[in-house]
Amino acid sequence: MQVMNILCVSHTPDLKGSAVSLCELMKGLDPALFKPVAAFSKDGTLVSVLEDSGISTHVVGRRGFLRLDTLRGALHVIDTEKIDLVHVNSAVSFSKYFAMAARWRRLPVVWHVREDPWGKRLKSLKKWIAGLSTRIVVLTSQQEEAFRRTGKVIKIYNGVDTTRFRPDVGAEEFRKRFQIPEAAFVFGMVGSIEENKGTLNFLKAAQRMSTTGGNIFFAVVGGGLPEDVRNARRFARQDPFLASRTIFTGKLAEIPQVMCGLDVLVVASRWESFPRVLLESMACGKPAIAPAVGEIPRIMDADRTGILVCDNRVETLHEAMERCVRDKSRLQEMGRTALERVRGEFTIETHVGKVQEVYAQVLGERKRGR
Template identity: 30%
Template sequence: MRIAMVSEHASPLAALGGPDAGGQNVYVARLADLLASRGHEVSVYTRRDDPDLPDTVPLPSGAVVEHVRAGPARPIPKDDIYAYVPDLAARLERAWRRRRPDVVHAHFWMSGLAALPAARAAGVPVVQTYHALGTVKRRHQGAADTSPAERAGAEREIADGCARILATCTDEVRELGLMGVGPDRCSVVPCGVDTAHFSSRGRIALEPGRRERYRLLAVGRLVPRKGFDLAVRALTRLPQTELVVAGGPPADGLLKDPEAARLLTLARRLRVADRLVLLGAVPHEEVPALIRSADLVLCTPAYEPFGIVPLEAMACGVPVVATAVGGHLDSVADGETGLLVPPGDASALAEAVRTLLDSPGLLRSYGRAGRFRAVDRFTWERVADGVERVYARVATPVPVPSGAPR
C-alpha cells in the first residue's frame, strides 16, 4: 500500500522536548518506520523549517520524509502555521497528482485541513488523527489558548470530510460525540511504547528503610498543561520525598525557561525547593534508566489527549499515579498498574502516592502488572496492526488494467 502521512509541525526527525515536539513526533516516526518495514511505501510530509534541509530524507526503515515549502523556512510557533495551510495543500495536491497514494493519514487538525482538498483532487481517502482537540484545549486553557479562532470549526469540517477518524483513546470518541461526530465514524487505536527500549531490566524494588528519600519522577514537555505544579504542591504532604522533573530545554537553559522559573518560584514559596530537581532535557537513550530509578512516576496534566509517559513507566515496571483524564483512562489500570486521581487535586495526589510508598508489596505488584499490560496491549506492533486495519477499510485499490499482473 502507498501511504502518505501529513504531519505539518511534528516531524519524525525533530528532537523531542521542545514546546511543539513531543508525543505526536514519536507516534508518526514509529508508525512510519513499522509500516515501511512491513513492505508499505510510506512518505511523511512535514513543513520545511530550515533552508538547508534536503527535500527528501530517507529513513533506515525505507520510509521517507518530504520537506514541504509552506511559509518561512525557519521554526515558527505551531499556531502560526495556520496561515500557510493553503500553500501546504497546494503542494500536497501537486505531489499526489504526480504519484497518487492509496491512503492519506493526517496528523493534527492543520494537517487534515491541508490534506483534505489535496486528497479530494487526487481521489484519495483521508484518515484523520487529531492528537488533540481544540474544543478540549479551549475548555481547559480559556483565554490562554493561542489556537486560531477557526480551529473548532475546522476540526468539525475535517470530521465531515475524512473517510475515518482514528482516535487514540475512548475519551476522544466521547469528546468527538460532543462535537456531533458519531462513534460509528471513529476507530480507536492507542499510542504505543517500545517495550525493548523501555524495559524493566535493572529495576530495583523499593526496600523499606534503605532509602534516604523516595523518588517521584515526572517526564514531559515543560509547559503549564502538563501539571507539574500539582506534583510540586503534593510535595508539601510528602516528607522524605523528592520530585525529579525531566523535560524542557537543556539544563543550561532552564534559568531562562518561563515554566521552569514558575515551578522553582512555587517550590520556594512552599518551602520544598530543596526536594525539587529540574533536569532539563534528557537524551532518549537515558530515559529508561531514569524511569527505573524512580519509586513512582507521576503524570499530572489537567487534560491529556493520550500520554505516552504512563506507557513508558509501565513498560519499565514502575507504577504510575496519574490524573483521571483523556488517554490515562485507557492506559493506566486503576488499582492494578497504578492509581488514578482527580485532576487538580494535590491532596488526592499526595494520598495516592503515600498509599503506594507505604506498601512495597503493592508497588512491586503494580510494577509487574504494568510491564505485562504494556507488552500485552501497547506495543508499536499492536498499534501498526490496528492502523493497517483502518487503512484497509477506507483505501480504494488503484484499478489494474485487464491482463496486467496483480
C-alpha cells in the first residue's frame, strides 16, 4: 500500500493542549501507512520537537493582503511535499487558509475542532468549517451537535502517552527545583494563565486555605499573556499566605515530572472541551478537581477518580480543596482508579487508531471519486 502524505496544520507551536495533541498524533501515525508533515504560523518549541523526531516541518507566516501570502505558502507546502490530505487544527483563520488551499488542489480536509461551541472564535468560522471540511473531528457532544447537520462530524477523544506519563516518573525533581518541601501537600494548575482557565479563581480559593492549617503549597505551571501573568503574580504577592506558598514556574516542558510532583491537579476553567492535562494527571496516578463542563464528566468518574464540581466559582473550588486536605487517605485510591481508567480508555494509541480510520475513509472516498 502506498504511504499517504498527511499535512498537519497548527497555528501555534507553543506547548498548548491543542497543538501538543496534534503533535502526539503525528508522532503516533503508522509509518507504513501515513507520513506526517507539519506546518505552523511561526517558529517555536513544537517546531523543534517535530524536527528532532524526523518530521518535515514548515513555517508559513500569517501575512499579505487578505492573507494571500499565507494561502500561497500553504499551496507551496502542499505541492512540494506531495500532500494527499490536510488535517487542520482548531477553529482559527490560519486553518482556514490551509483548508482553502487543500480544496484548491482538490484534496480532502479533516478539520479538528476543539473550541467552545458557543464562543466567538467558533461562531465566526462555523460556515467555513462546514463548507471546506471533508470530515469534522470534535471532542464533545456540544461540538458534535453544533455540526450535526453537516453530516461530516465524528467524535474522537484525546489520548495520552502512558509510556511518558506514568506514576514512576517521580516527584523529587520538580519539588527540588522549586524548593517545595517533600512533605508538603501541593495543589497545582497546569496550563495557560488566562481568565477562561480560572487562574485567579484558583488563587482566591487557595487564599481561603490559610485557616486550614498544614503544609500546603500551590503551583501555577504555565505562561500566558504578560498582563494576565502580571495580574496573577500581583494577586499572590499581596497576600502573605499566598506569597509564601505559591510557586509560579513559567512554561515547563517536563510535564510528567510536574504531574507526579502534585498531590491534586485543579482544573479551574470556565469551559473546556477535553482537557489533556486531566488525562496527563490521571496517567500519573493523580486525582483532580474539575468542573462538569465539556466532556470532563465523561473523562472523570465522580468521587472515584477525583472530585467533579458544578462550576469554577471560588467557593466551589475552595470546598473541594478542603475535602482533599480533610480526606487525604482517599486521594491515593482515587489516583489508582484514575490510572486504571486512562489506561483503559484514553491512550494515545486508541486516539491515533481512530484518526487513522478517518484518514483511510476519506482517502478511500477520494480514490473512488466521491
